[in-house]
Amino acid sequence: MKxxxxxxxxxxxxxxxxxxxxxxxxxxxGVNSITKPVIDQLTAEKTQQAIQAVLPGxxxxxxxxxxxxxxxxxxxxxxxxxxxxxxxxFDNTITxxxxxxxxxxxxxxxxxxxxxxxxxxxxxxAATPAGEAxxxxxxxxxxxxxxxxDGGAMDAITGATITSRAxxxxxxxxxxxxxxxx
Amino acid sequence: MEAILGxxxxxxxxxxxxxxxxxxxxxxxxxxxxxxxxxxxGMAVTFVMALxxxxxxxxxxxxxxxxxxxxxxxxxxxxxIASIVQVVEMFLKKMVPALYKALGVFLPLITTxxxxxxxxxxxxxxxxxxxxxxxxxxxxxxxxxxxIVLFASVRERVNKAECPExxxxxxxxxxxxxxxxxxxxxxxxxxxx
Amino acid sequence: xxxxxxxxxxxxxxxxxxxxxxxxxxxxxxxxxxxxxxGMGLAVTIITICSNVLxxxxxxxxxxxxxxAAYITxxxxxxxxxDLFLQAYIPALAESLGVFIPLIVVNCMVLGRAEAFASKNGxxxxxxxGLCQGIGYTVALVIVCVxxxxxxxxxxxxxxxxxxxxxxxxxxxxxxxxxxxxxxxGFLVLGFVLAGSQWLMKHLxxxxxxxxxxx
Numbered sequence: 001m002k003x004x005x006x007x008x009x010x011x012x013x014x015x016x017x018x019x020x021x022x023x024x025x026x027x028x029x030g031v032n033s034i035t036k037p038v039i040d041q042l043t044a045e046k047t048q049q050a051i052q053a054v055l056p057g058x059x060x061x062x063x064x065x066x067x068x069x070x071x072x073x074x075x076x077x078x079x080x081x082x083x084x085x086x087x088x089x090f091d092n093t094i095t096x097x098x099x100x101x102x103x104x105x106x107x108x109x110x111x112x113x114x115x116x117x118x119x120x121x122x123x124x125x126a127a128t129p130a131g132e133a134x135x136x137x138x139x140x141x142x143x144x145x146x147x148x149x150d151g152g153a154m155d156a157i158t159g160a161t162i163t164s165r166a167x168x169x170x171x172x173x174x175x176x177x178x179x180x181x182x
Numbered sequence: 183m184e185a186i187l188g189x190x191x192x193x194x195x196x197x198x199x200x201x202x203x204x205x206x207x208x209x210x211x212x213x214x215x216x217x218x219x220x221x222x223x224g225m226a227v228t229f230v231m232a233l234x235x236x237x238x239x240x241x242x243x244x245x246x247x248x249x250x251x252x253x254x255x256x257x258x259x260x261x262x263i264a265s266i267v268q269v270v271e272m273f274l275k276k277m278v279p280a281l282y283k284a285l286g287v288f289l290p291l292i293t294t295x296x297x298x299x300x301x302x303x304x305x306x307x308x309x310x311x312x313x314x315x316x317x318x319x320x321x322x323x324x325x326x327x328x329x330i331v332l333f334a335s336v337r338e339r340v341n342k343a344e345c346p347e348x349x350x351x352x353x354x355x356x357x358x359x360x361x362x363x364x365x366x367x368x369x370x371x372x373x374x375x
Numbered sequence: 376x377x378x379x380x381x382x383x384x385x386x387x388x389x390x391x392x393x394x395x396x397x398x399x400x401x402x403x404x405x406x407x408x409x410x411x412x413x414g415m416g417l418a419v420t421i422i423t424i425c426s427n428v429l430x431x432x433x434x435x436x437x438x439x440x441x442x443x444a445a446y447i448t449x450x451x452x453x454x455x456x457x458d459l460f461l462q463a464y465i466p467a468l469a470e471s472l473g474v475f476i477p478l479i480v481v482n483c484m485v486l487g488r489a490e491a492f493a494s495k496n497g498x499x500x501x502x503x504x505g506l507c508q509g510i511g512y513t514v515a516l517v518i519v520c521v522x523x524x525x526x527x528x529x530x531x532x533x534x535x536x537x538x539x540x541x542x543x544x545x546x547x548x549x550x551x552x553x554x555x556x557x558x559x560x561g562f563l564v565l566g567f568v569l570a571g572s573q574w575l576m577k578h579l580x581x582x583x584x585x586x587x588x589x590x
Contacts, residue, residue: 032253260481293443
């Protein structure tokens, strides 16, 4: 590069790049200020819906002593707890809500977000008969659950044993956490 | 310890960056005609991925979070990666000319390798700490290297095979890659918990 | 400016996916349902048009040495805008595409068009180029999606049609080969689609040659 020693030229390069970055940053700040409240509201709504789905009447967030690192939040309601857990799925972390009553039985599970494969792992969260059936079998379970392949009683989703195991992990963590709360 | 071993095994085998997660397909198809160039690319990518994981973790933790500008992460990360690639290129050129000669042509390509940006974004998403991020980057790079070297050795032979005209070149290469991915599916149950 | 030629190039003879093999990561990773394919295609099209227009407008201002860094910053900006809007207004799509939305930044097609076309041509032509290449990308993606979804899950229109958005079941349950929606299937299906497009191009070329010979 013959212009390497030319300070002015290098300065011009740096300033142009800086200007572009600054404009991009400013534009993004603008867009972010519009979308952030919407995204936050959506997330809050989704969490509320998931709590309602697994814990009739909803609940208030309470403190908990984490027995497992995948338990992120606990909500206490009239009939039990709604425990938000984040087990590691096939692709990335699955965020789900597990309802547990005061007797330590699962009231229901609801998946808030996931990135599992469409048609396979994603069945676990789908509003289809197969998805309902998969989630339904957890209702009333207590102690610890596992898929049939691991000697448990839960039928895994066809072709998605890892996702099914992850859901079991989540349910187990929620049950264990609820047990410590009484 | 378990977490560390788990990440290494996942990144190299059961969650291989190329064959399972589909990051970095462009260089995978582009630079896999010969085994030695594939190895060179793999090494360069591994190096940059580990370095980028470290740098981006620092940027995220000490710049984006305190400034409340997490939405700038994609822009910030790609700039960091581009600069790292540039610096590595200049450093090698001056200090280790032999290595530069071997890797030089691949370096600019790494900026647009989605494996690098991918691993950085996944690190942030999964909330890994500094050590785990770097480890995930390095192991992901090794996974990339394993896959691309294996594929290059398959391809050297496949290219000599006779096949219908329409399948010549990339279509056949993709199908070979598919069979390799099928083999890697065998690792999918492998996990340390 | 030749709109028809640009369109044909984007769709077939210089299709970003089947001929140039650009943006392969997303082509393989997210093509498991029609919804994903259309969503990803549209997102990439919009980003390519926007970045093409801006880069073309700035092509005389950006110094040559830092052009790639400048392009990538601009592209990353547009990608983030699209990402934020999707998260806010089409959360289902944002969730199902996941990390592959920010990864559009390194989709070589967007940067490729910036470098190969927008940096040398006017604003309007660049916009048209972005549109044509984007359409070509979307069409290729949708074809791969439809095949993978049909063979892998036995459905059509997953995420869009049918009960609960699970798609319309065409092949009854035990028969679809679920491997097709797994990574293996991505490589295999794309391989066959590529072979198909090579055959089609050869076929068209022969036809036009015959025509010329007849003249």
